[in-house]
Every structure is written in structure tokens, then in C-alpha cells.
Amino acid sequence: MLWSRSKHSLIDSILVLILADYFDKFAFVDKELARRKAEHRFRRLKPVLPLCAVEIRADGRRMINFCSNDYLGLSRNETLRSRAVDYLSAYGAGSTASRLICGNYDIVEAAERKLARLKEMEAALIFNSGFQANVTVIPALADKNSLILSDRLNHNSIIQGARLSRGTVKIYRHNDPAHLAEQLDEAARQSFSRIIIVTESVFSMDGDISDLAAISALADRFGAIFIVDDAHATGVLGPKGMGLANGHLADVTIGTFSKGCGGFGAYVACSARLRDYLINCCPGFIYTTALPPAVIGGIDAALDLIPEMNTARSRLMDSAARVRQELNAMGFDTGASATQIIPVLIGDTQKTLSLSKWLADQGILALAIRPPTVPDGASRIRISLSAEHTPIHIGQLIEAFKGWRNQNEPG
Numbered sequence: 360m361l362w363s364r365s366k367h368s369l370i371d372s373i374l375v376l377i378l379a380d381y382f383d384k385f386a387f388v389d390k391e392l393a394r395r396k397a398e399h400r401f402r403r404l405k406p407v408l409p410l411c412a413v414e415i416r417a418d419g420r421r422m423i424n425f426c427s428n429d430y431l432g433l434s435r436n437e438t439l440r441s442r443a444v445d446y447l448s449a450y451g452a453g454s455t456a457s458r459l460i461c462g463n464y465d466i467v468e469a470a471e472r473k474l475a476r477l478k479e480m481e482a483a484l485i486f487n488s489g490f491q492a493n494v495t496v497i498p499a500l501a502d503k504n505s506l507i508l509s510d511r512l513n514h515n516s517i518i519q520g521a522r523l524s525r526g527t528v529k530i531y532r533h534n535d536p537a538h539l540a541e542q543l544d545e546a547a548r549q550s551f552s553r554i555i556i557v558t559e560s561v562f563s564m565d566g567d568i569s570d571l572a573a574i575s576a577l578a579d580r581f582g583a584i585f586i587v588d589d590a591h592a593t594g595v596l597g598p599k600g601m602g603l604a605n606g607h608l609a610d611v612t613i614g615t616f617s618k619g620c621g622g623f624g625a626y627v628a629c630s631a632r633l634r635d636y637l638i639n640c641c642p643g644f645i646y647t648t649a650l651p652p653a654v655i656g657g658i659d660a661a662l663d664l665i666p667e668m669n670t671a672r673s674r675l676m677d678s679a680a681r682v683r684q685e686l687n688a689m690g691f692d693t694g695a696s697a698t699q700i701i702p703v704l705i706g707d708t709q710k711t712l713s714l715s716k717w718l719a720d721q722g723i724l725a726l727a728i729r730p731p732t733v734p735d736g737a738s739r740i741r742i743s744l745s746a747e748h749t750p751i752h753i754g755q756l757i758e759a760f761k762g763w764r765n766q767n768e769p770g
């Protein structure tokens with residue numbers, strides 16, 4: 360009697376679970392989150408407090424920040440902050456509408472003219488973010504009969520933009536102009552309406568530099584449109600620190616003000632007729648409220664300061680060379696990094712997470728980057744340096760890696 364009652368209640372519970380799963384329209388959410396946890400891919404947000412350009416309070420303690428993209432430390436710069444306040448006071452907290460309605464304040468066009476001059480391009484157009492620019496500019500330039508040739512390690516916003524274009528997307532091997540040339544040869548025998556090549560100049564997760572001259576020559580030879588995402592070079596590399604895709608190397612340069620420029624927002628530098636085209640045909644420009652005036656103030660001030668910051672840029676590159684050299688001497692693999700972004704390639708996700716935790720315990724914030732942000736088996740610690748890191752900060756970073764190396768793989 361007792362057995363039969365408990366048997367019934369067990370069957371009832373199983374039935375309830377099955378029915379709950381069947382009727383729960385969000386059962387897929389639990390399933391996906393459980394999968395991510397099992398694969399060590401579950402991410403959670405952590406509250407942090409910035410203390411200065413390179414120090415942060417996280418998990419209740421002060422840490423040296425090696426995760427931020429504030430490569431020149433401009434996010435805390437006095438000139439940026441005071442111009443942001445000036446524009447905020449003069450123009451208000453918001454821009455009240457899209458650029459085409461009544462949000463096209465004179466300060467925005469002034470910043471665009473300044474940027475175009477610095478990029479040595481005919482024109483520039485400000486977008487609300489780098490992600491937004493990539494997901495909307497690429498589809499605006501392509502149609503369903505276009506071919507988009509995209510580097511295998513391009514940023515997710517480029518991948519999404521290419522997918523949204525509804526054209527054919529082909530991936531060429533990372534930073535491999537020879538493979539790209541093969542794909543262009545093949546494409547030339549087909550009837551695409553147009554061919555678009557898109558690459559980053561400095562790759563965000565690997566810190567290596569794209570062979571832009573070779574790709575640009577291929578684009579010319581095959582009559583392809585060449586788009587370069589200069590996000591991680593803007594402020595840091597190239598003439599006057601204004602990026603690697605200046606002048607006539609690319610047809611369209613997309614960049615962001617959120618990294619080396621220390622602020623927020625993004626830009627497209629291009630010809631005047633392409634600017635007109637985007638103003639008329641690019642939904643991510645047309646159907647969104649213009650950036651707030653304070654943000655434009657930060658952008659405008661950063662554009663004044665960056666050309667004069669050669670000393671900061673050399674300091675940054677010297678720190679990067681020192682970190683790479685010391686890590687390599689300890690046996691760590693830093694891939695093809697040639698910039699302020701230095702991946703420490705570990706491979707196994709759990710091991711990468713334990714290294715990141717070890718670093719945090721030593722007061723170093725350097726996060727693990729794992730799939731799907733990077734390919735399977737390519738988990739790494741991504742170090743990003745700032746010109747504001749002192750030799751002492753860099754020394755502490757190196758000592759922390761040394762400590763882990765001694766504990767985990769002695770000898």
C-alpha cells in the first residue's frame with residue numbers, strides 16, 4: 360500500500376516535470392545556460408569601479424587593469440572631460456532626435472570634418488557605436504547578389520553585418536592575402552553584383568596586424584570594395600596615431616571612439632559620395648537618435664589630443680615589446696601579436712580560467728577569453744596595455760605570470 364502510494368507520487372513528479380518542460384516556453388533558456396555552464400562558457404556580469412585609467416576595484420579589491428581598451432588613458436583625461444561638460448551645458452543631455460530629423464548639431468559636423476582631415480579621407484560620418492556601424496554599413500553596401508570576403512578572425516559585429524547583408528559570405532584564412540586572391544579569382548568567374556572585402560587592421564583578440572597593402576592591391580585588381588575596421592589602431596598606430604587605414608588604402612574605414620579615443624561612438628571615413636549614400640541608405644544611421652552632446656565633446660577633444668601623443672604611443676609600444684619578450688622567455692605563446700593587445704595562448708578553457716583567477720589573486724585583472732569569442736581550443740588571457748601603465752605595473756604583471764608558471768609547469 361505504502362509502496363504503491365510512493366510509486367504514484369514518483370510518476371506524478373516525473374509527469375509534472377515533463378509537462379512543465381513541455382509547457383515552459385523558456386525551457387530552451389535553461390537548457391542553453393546549463394550547456395554553457397557544463398562547457399565553462401557561462402559568463403556573468405561583475406560590478407567594478409574605475410579608480411584611474413589603469414586601476415580598478417573589483418571583487419572588493421584594488422587591481423591593476425589589463426583588460427581595458429583605453430590604450431592612451433584618455434577616458435580620464437581632463438580636456439575630454441571638460442569639453443564633454445561644456446557641450447553638455449550648451450546643448451543639453453540628449454540630442455533629441457536622429458541626425459536627419461533635428462539631431463544634427465553643428466558640433467557633430469565639426470567633429471566629422473576634423474576626423475576626415477586626420478584620416479586623410481574626403482569625408483566622415485559619426486555612428487553610435489562600432490558594433491552598430493559594422494552591422495549596418497556592411498549590409499548597406501551589399502545586396503543579395505554580392506559576395507563578401509571576410510577574414511576568419513573578424514570581430515563578431517563584422518560577422519553579423521555580413522550575415523545581415525543576405526549576400527554570399529566567404530571566409531578567407533586569417534591574414535592570408537594568397538587565400539583571398541584564390542577566392543577573388545574564383546569569384547571573378549561568377550556573376551556577383553559586387554565584391555566586398557572586409558578585415559580588421561589590428562585584430563581584437565590576437566593583436567596582430569593585417570597586411571592591408573596586399574589586400575588593398577587585390578581589391579584594386581579585382582575592382583572590389585575594401586572595408587577596414589580600424590577599431591584597435593585608432594589613436595594608437597599609423598600617421599598621427601589615426602589608424603592604419605588612412606588615405607586611399609581602403610574605400611571605407613570604420614573605427615570606434617570607444618577604445619584609443621577614450622570615449623564612445625564610432626565613425627566611417629570614406630568619400631563624399633559614399634557619405635551621402637550612407638546618410639540616405641544606411642538604416643543604422645537613419646533610424647537612431649544622434650549621440651548625446653557630451654559624447655561628441657569627448658570625441659572632439661580626443662581628436663585634438665591624439666595627433667600630439669607620440670610619446671605616449673612609444674611608451675605603449677615599449678611596454679608591449681617588454682611584456683611579449685618576458686612572457687616568451689618564460690615559454691608563453693603570444694601568437695603573432697605586434698601591438699598593445701597581447702594574447703597569452705593557453706588552449707584549454709578551464710586552465711585559462713584558473714590562470715585568470717591566479718592573476719586576480721595577485722591583483723592583476725586580465726580576463727580569460729574563451730569560445731565562442733575565439734575558436735574552440737584557442738582560449739587565452741587577453742592582455743591589453745595602456746600608455747598609463749608604469750614600469751612597476753608591467754613588472755607586477757610579469758611577476759604574476761612567473762609565479763603561475765613556477766607553480767604549474769616548473770622548470
Ligand SMILES: Cc1ncc(COP(=O)(O)O)c(C=O)c1O
Binds near residue numbers: 591
Ligand atoms: C574590431 C572591433 N570592431 C568593432 C567593435 C565594436 O565597437 P564599439 O565598442 O564601439 O561598439 C569592437 C569592440 O569591441 C572591435 O573590437
